[in-house]
Amino acid sequence: MNDILIIGGGVIGVSTAYFLARKGVSVTLIEKGDVAAGSSYGNAGLVCPCHSVPLPAPGMLTQGIKWLFDPESPFYVKPRLDADLLAWLWRFRSFSNRQAFDRAVPLLRDLQRASLDLYQTIIERENLACYFEKSGGLMLYRTAAGFEHGQKETAVLQKHGLQMKVLTGDETRQMEPLVRPDVVGGIHYEEDAHLTPDLFVKGLAAAAQAQGANLLTQTELLDLAREGDRITAVTTTRGTFRPEQVVLAAGVWSSLLARQLGLKLPLQPAKGYSVTVKRPSLSPQTHLHLGEAKVVVTPMGPHLRFAGTLELAGYDLSINQRRVQAILRAADDYLTGMEEKEIVEIWRGLRPCSPDGLPYIGRSITYSNLIIAAGHAMLGLSLGPITGQLAAALVAGERPSLDLAAFDVERFG
Ligand SMILES: Cc1cc2nc3c(=O)[nH]c(=O)nc-3n(C[C@H](O)[C@H](O)[C@H](O)COP(=O)(O)OP(=O)(O)OC[C@H]3O[C@@H](n4cnc5c(N)ncnc54)[C@H](O)[C@@H]3O)c2cc1C
Structure with a gap:
């Protein structure tokens, strides 16, 4: 028994x-x-109170529709007649507004902070070697429009008490010297941490x-x-x-x-990819979010991982090489010294997404x-x-x- x-x-x-x-x-x-x-x-390994945002954020569906026919876009819904998907999208739409967002953020924030505390306790108590670093995270923007959107979202999250700081391009480069000169600004996610998930x-x-x-x-x-x-x-x-x-x-x-x-437990699988490479000699010291490209770059001991895309394509686990290549290319748009990438592993996984x-x-x-x-x-x-x-x-x-x-x-x- x-x-x-x-x-x-x-x-x-x-x-x-x-x-x-x-x-x-x-x-x-x-x-x-x-x-x-x-x-x-093979996920991006972030423990991230500053990212206490629900998937159905205001404007998310409009952006998704714009990206629908771009084979390298970071968000994609595979068009198909699937009753579960249609019901899920209908509900998702009803939560893609400011009111639902403002209700969800404090709920996620409280879970996230409690979880980060537990990470620290467990890793110390059990002596787990998983390259855990509570070094914060850095969001980078290459476009004025992206930076403006990031600052607006940051203002909302700051109102919910999250520790985040808006940085100019130069301040961003002071924090991470590999950031390219054309990056216009950044956000420091002060509460966040990362580790090697598996x-x-x-x-x-x-x-x-x-x-x-x-x-x-x-x-x-x-x-x-x-x-x-x-x-x-x-x-x-x-x-x-x-x-x-x-x-x-x-x-x-x-x-x-x-x-x-x-x-009824509505969940849609949202496929994402990661590419893990040998840590280059020039490597970011903390994890980075490449704002417009929606890619995360995470140092993991001897490795560096690039992760991104969100594809609503059912339980299909096939690997779309164009999206994988788009993730790798994005790094070169934001960072210098990333040209040589010795790939260790390409991976994909299905995020379990509820409509709210x-x-x-x-x-x-x-x-x-x-x-x-x-x-x-x-x-x-x-x-x-x-x-x-x-x-x-x-x-x-x-x-x-x-x-x-x-x-x-x-x-x-
Ligand atoms: C590209 C990408 C990047 C991500 N980055 C982050 C990040 O930085 N930070 C973060 O917090 N989250 C991230 N996520 C999300 C995160 O990976 C998931 O939310 C999390 O791993 C879900 O954990 P889980 O235990 O619920 O599910 P899973 O890890 O999927 O575990 C479920 C398990 O159930 C098993 N199972 C299924 N059916 C059966 C069955 N019939 N019998 C027995 N076993 C079964 C499966 O084999 C599986 O191992 C990312 C996801 C992706 C795809």
Whole structure:
């Protein structure tokens, strides 16, 4: 008998397993591939309170429509007749306004700050080697229009108490000498940090195991049996479990698994790419956002990672080389000394995006022994530890440290 079964070995599932194991709870995690096989593997590695913005920001859809026919654009919706996508876009549209944005920012900010604190505690306590650096981040703009837009967004985020500073072009270059002379300005994201995501998740998984968690990789969930208001059995490729409670933390696939239970958990997969290169001799010292290009450049020990694009193209994991090349080229537009790139790995992953830009964290009303922790879009790494801690508190019947009403897992019916 396994008391708690977690589905999914990404940053959310592994963090939940870690906090449960620390409470002395008997917990098993199943993962269809390896730990950190999904979106948690090759992402940009940012832990970023200053980026506490939901995906459906004002003007986002208009911009998306402008980019629709550009094969190298950073945001793309693959046109197709898909009822789930159309319903999702319809809801997304209703949240793409200032009021919804202003409601979401403080909710995300509080999660992010709590998560950053937990990162620092866990990395120190477990001695995790993951190149964690709390050195802030730097947003760069090449165009006056981009810089103006960035300053407006910064003013809104500063009102919500986030520590960000607008810099002139020269101040930006003083902070990061590799910035090209034609960069017109920047924003210093003072609260932010970065790390190598798969090293963190794998290190945390080992720490969870050392504290008693049972981690079963290459074990895929096949079927969920239910009776009344309870999940009674979980059939996997390696046997059937009859857990007391189930935590669904399967990233974007959570939506498909929830459907098996008759639950609506709207999520669209948003594909992004990263290209990891050997760290060049001239390399940025902290992570950079290339504003107009929507690319992030993150130093990760011996490597430098370029990440970007957001493609709503379903669960398709194919690699579009034009977009990959566009990510690499963008770096040369903003930085000097980046010409030589010795590629170590090209990767893509699917961000789990909810229509309102908020994650699903909570106990199901329909199934009394189901907890869902999924849908963190482009902030899932950042929000991993706090989500794990909150999910573990729910499992243990404790009062969560933050109000979870806005993250209600059945808010879309
Ligand atoms: C290019 C890119 C850059 C990003 N940059 C950042 C960043 O800088 N900062 C940030 O905070 N976030 C970033 N993100 C987002 C972040 O990667 C995700 O939000 C986060 O990894 C989601 O974690 P998760 O645990 O929910 O999902 P995942 O990591 O996808 O884990 C879910 C796991 O569930 C498993 N699974 C699925 N179905 C089953 C099944 N039937 N049985 C068993 N196991 C199953 C999968 O194999 C997978 O390992 C980025 C994403 C991308 C694509």
